[in-house]
Every structure is written in C-alpha cells, then in structure tokens.
Amino acid sequence: MLLVDDQAVVRDGLAAVLADYSDVTVVGSATDGLDAIEQARVLQPDVVVMDILMPRLDGVEATRRIRHELPYVQVVGLSLAEGPRPDQMVAAGAAGCVRKGENLDVLLDSVRAAHARARARSVTVDVSPTIERDGWKQK
Numbered sequence: 637m638l639l640v641d642d643q644a645v646v647r648d649g650l651a652a653v654l655a656d657y658s659d660v661t662v663v664g665s666a667t668d669g670l671d672a673i674e675q676a677r678v679l680q681p682d683v684v685v686m687d688i689l690m691p692r693l694d695g696v697e698a699t700r701r702i703r704h705e706l707p708y709v710q711v712v713g714l715s716l717a718e719g720p721r722p723d724q725m726v727a728a729g730a731a732g733c734v735r736k737g738e739n740l741d742v743l744l745d746s747v748r749a750a751h752a753r754a755r756a757r758s759v760t761v762d763v764s765p766t767i768e769r770d771g772w773k774q775k
Contacts, residue, residue, distance in 0.1 A: 637747060638679055639665045640672040640695070641687040641714065646736070650685070653740060660747065669693025669701075676702050676709055683750045684711045685743070686730070688721045696724045703729030710750035712743070 637654070639662055641647045647665045654660045664679045666672040668690045676684060684702060688695040699711045713725035713733035722733035731750040734743045 637662050637751075638672065638675055638681040638684045640667075640669070640675075640684060640690070640698070641665075642667055642690040643687075646687070646714075657744065660744070669695060669698030672698045673701050673705070676706055680706070681709060683747055684709060685714060685747065686711050686725075687714045688725060688733075689716070696721065696728045699725055699730050700728040710753050712746045712750050714743075 637660060639647050639650055641650075644667075647667075651662045651665065654662055663681050664675050666675045669686075670693045672684060672686060672695075673693075684699075686695040686699055690698075695713055699713070702709055702711060711725070711730040713722060713730045715722045715725075715733050715735050716737075722735075725733045731753055732746050734746050
C-alpha cells in the first residue's frame with residue numbers, strides 16, 4: 637500500500653498503526669498528488685490510500701491519473717468531511733472513500749476490499765485454444 641497525505645503525522649501515524657497488521661504492507665508514502673503518481677509508477681502498489689485535499693495536485697486528479705495510467709492500482713480516498721469531494725474521488729476511479737474520523741477498522745475493511753479488487757483484476761486467464769489429440773490435450 638502507498639500512503640498519500642500532505643500531513644506527516646497522518647502518514648507516519650497510519651504507517652505505524654498498520655505495521656501491526658500482517659495482511660497489510662506499506663511500501664511507501666507520498667506528500668501530494670504529483671508525488672503519489674511518481675511513487676505509484678515506481679512502487680506498483682495494489683492499493684493507494686489517498687488524501688483528497690493536498691497541495692500541488694489534489695487527490696481527485698491524482699486518482700484520475702493513476703487509474704488511467706495504472707488501472708490495476710486501486711485507490712481508497714481519505715477525507716476530512718462529507719460533501720462533494722468523496723463523490724468526486726469515486727467518479728475519478730477510487731474504490732471508495734473513508735472519513736479521517738472513522739474507526740481504523742473502516743479503513744482496513746476498505747483497503748482489504750480494494751486489495752481484493754486489485755488481485756482479481758491482475759489474474760490472467762489462458763484462453764488459448766486447447767487441441768485434443770489421441771487423448772492428450774495440447775495448446
């Protein structure tokens with residue numbers, strides 16, 4: 637998971653808390669939308685947890701760009717309040733949005749669901765024809 641927030645206390649706090657969960661791995665962090673796009677390109681995370689309001693490039697536009705360039709990467713938005721911004725995150729391609737005031741379990745459930753979506757989308761299926769000859773199947 638890539639953590640994106642312009643506030644170091646939020647990034648570092650989430651990383652510290654999430655370190656206690658064996659099924660969640662934080663692979664990096666970013667301070668704004670532009671940094672998030674670059675880190676996503678380099679780190680190729682399954683999930684990005686993205687703040688909405690950030691300097692230089694907000695989470696909505698960063699989500700739109702990441703999902704366009706790396707469609708298998710899932711994004712979960714982080715919001716201070718309800719309103720149009722979480723809806724804009726979802727419209728930009730986020731799997732969902734969690735308010736920063738929610739319980740950690742809500743964020744974990746959202747991250748796990750997004751991770752499952754990322755895994756499902758990255759599965760490749762061999763659809764090449766199989767030829768049966770003399771009881772043997774050949775591709």
